[in-house]
Amino acid sequence: MLRKVKGTEVVDPRSHYFVQRRRRSSFLDDWRRQRKAIARGADVAMTRSDARNANVGFLCGGDSGVPMRMIDARIIEIAPGQRTSTHRHSHDAVCFVLEGQGATTIGSQRFAWMRWDALHTPAWSWHRHENTGKTPARLLAITDAPLVRTLGLSRIEDAGDVPPEPDRPIRVPALGPRGYDAELAAAAASWEARLGARRHTSFGDLTLRTSPRGTRTALLVDQSLGYRTTGLSIALFQIPPGQKQTNHRHPGEALLYIVEGEGYSVIDGVKYPWTQGDGAIVNQYVWHQHFNGSPDKVATVIRMHMWESIIETMQAAMDPIPMYEDEPGLEERMQAFMDGKPEE
Ligand SMILES: [Fe+2]
Ligand SMILES: [Fe+2]
Structure with a gap:
């Protein structure tokens, strides 16, 4: 098993150096073969989801055949007068309105939108979209789901046709200035900043x-x-x-x-x-x-x-x-x- 490598001592191919090196080089060879520089709109397979009450198709990432590592992009099509299920997920999402008009409810807030507007539906906030117009509404939703999946933290909950629950602020007890208390306070402040941030352009x-x-x-x-x-x-x-x-x-x-x-x-x-x-x-x-x-x-x-x-x-x-x-x-x-x- 032990072998001499030129210019070194005798080395063991089972050492962590070789385990890691093999893994990294095989990953990169594989990824270079798979990655694509173009995703075709004509290839998007729109699929009816009764759970979501919408048609959904991936442009890249998901089941599109165009693999992505950090972000993905999907088209959500909502029929006139219809609304999607209320759901929440561990990935963050931003939407760009391709066509139509409607409104998105995020927690207790409702945002009306039209063509080329943009929206942020934050990770873990309950939300749903509705089409208030007479023609189909189409949203391009971009999410960081591939990155969240890489970390092993993917989670989606679908509540069906119910109003979204409001986001709850985190209650923190009286805190000391350092260590765990400081960590608790910083996390609560960052969540608070997200709750109060902008959602619509x-x-x-x-x-x-x-x-x-x-x-x-x-x-x-x-x-x-x-x-x-x-x-x-x-x-x-x-x-x-x-x-x-x-x-x-x-x-x-x-x-x-x-x-x-x-x-x-x-x-x-x-x-x-x-x-x-x-x-x-x-x-x-x-x-x-x-x-x-x-x-x-x-x-x-x-x-x-x-x-x-x-x-x-x-x-x-x-x-x-x-x-x-x-x-x-x-x-x-x-x-x-x-x-x-x-x-x-
Ligand atoms: Fe660029
Ligand atoms: Fe969503």
């Missing part, structure tokens, strides 16, 4: 702003707007006809959903054409760029990821690998702009 209230990356953008769900998600964030951007977003790279996993328009993405040197309803996925730290292929129509896309909460931890763990990089030239100009140096 009206698209009509947004101002799209010019970005140095060649697009007009607005954040829909983000901590800068008062949301407290687990890290899920949505930004909407529009690429002008015939234009492109600048080339850049950052860690995965990010999903770009095509709300309107047609074009293509170049991800790690491969070109992926897309159209309305498709999703482009950036799985890893590779250069990528999104192009509007139409000479006369704007392309509207939303990008979703869940790393806002973990980016600093990733930065600390991956230092000195940068967590965001623009193409050479732009990177230096943008840093100078942020440092307040005038463009010559």
Whole structure:
């Protein structure tokens, strides 16, 4: 069993070094074979769920055939006048309204919505959606269920057609300033902040702003707007006809959903054409760029990821690998702009 490895002492292949190394390399070989950079809207299999009283189909993650590690995206279709079951889950979710009008009740609060609005249904809050219009309502729901599953913490409860129970604040006894008492107080304060945070963005209230990356953008769900998600964030951007977003790279996993328009993405040197309803996925730290292929129509896309909460931890763990990089030239100009140096 013991073998000599060149330049080392005699080593045992059963040692923890080899166990771990084999596991990690076989995982990565397997993942590289499985991952996909495009999810097709036309491939979404909408399936009737009586338990949910809605049609549900995964664009990526779930049973879609497009595996995801951090986030997934599903379409929820609610018939006119219908409401979904009341349920809660251990994953966080943000919804983008693709079509129709309706309302979502989260605990004791009710939020009316229409096309291109966004909502946050927090992990473990009871909630349900209803269609108040005369046409089908379609929501794109993005969740961190794959990440929660990785941690072994998945849980879903469905209560059927009953009103959602209100969220309860955590009661904490009089506390000391340190140790377990401090931990208890911090957890209660963080839960309280989540309960009181923002839940809904009206698209009509947004101002799209010019970005140095060649697009007009607005954040829909983000901590800068008062949301407290687990890290899920949505930004909407529009690429002008015939234009492109600048080339850049950052860690995965990010999903770009095509709300309107047609074009293509170049991800790690491969070109992926897309159209309305498709999703482009950036799985890893590779250069990528999104192009509007139409000479006369704007392309509207939303990008979703869940790393806002973990980016600093990733930065600390991956230092000195940068967590965001623009193409050479732009990177230096943008840093100078942020440092307040005038463009010559
Ligand atoms: Fe839900
Ligand atoms: Fe990106």
